[in-house]
Amino acid sequence: MIKITPAAIKKIHRLSNNSKDTDFTLRLAIDSNSWCGNQIKLLCNPSVTKFDKEFIVNGIKFVINRKYYSNLKYITIDYSDDFLKSGFKITCQNERDNCNCH
Numbered sequence: 001m002i003k004i005t006p007a008a009i010k011k012i013h014r015l016s017n018n019s020k021d022t023d024f025t026l027r028l029a030i031d032s033n034s035w036c037g038n039q040i041k042l043l044c045n046p047s048v049t050k051f052d053k054e055f056i057v058n059g060i061k062f063v064i065n066r067k068y069y070s071n072l073k074y075i076t077i078d079y080s081d082d083f084l085k086s087g088f089k090i091t092c093q094n095e096r097d098n099c100n101c102h
Contacts, residue, residue: 001073002028002057008079008088009058016060021045025054025061028072028090040075040090 004012016024027046031039048054052063064072075092 002062003076004058004060005076005078007081008077009060011079011081011088012060015044019045023061025063028062028064028068028075030068030071038071040072040092042077042088042090 012026025045025048027041027043029041029043031041033039046063048063049065051065051067053066053069054061054063056062072092075090078089078091080086080089
């Protein structure tokens with residue numbers, strides 16, 4: 001299942017606490033327009049449709065389109081707050097196997 005590092009959990013909880021939305025939710029989505037194959041995106045407070053699977057990991061609510069669930073169920077979400085590069089990093093064994101840039 002999805003793994004979330006302690007740094008990512010801390011940042012997501014901070015975002016959730018600062019959100020005006022009482023039902024803070026994150027969407028995991030696949031963007032197929034990346035130069036390196038599919039890119040995984042993390043979106044805040046998306047609309048939920050009948051095609052979505054909803055679940056909670058470490059107290060964080062996620063939604064994924066059901067057709068992508070099998071591709072995204074083994075990802076790791078991390079957060080880095082480095083001087084030169086800060087943000088979420090999502091790694092997926094399936095993507096690493098299909099992409100020549102790793």
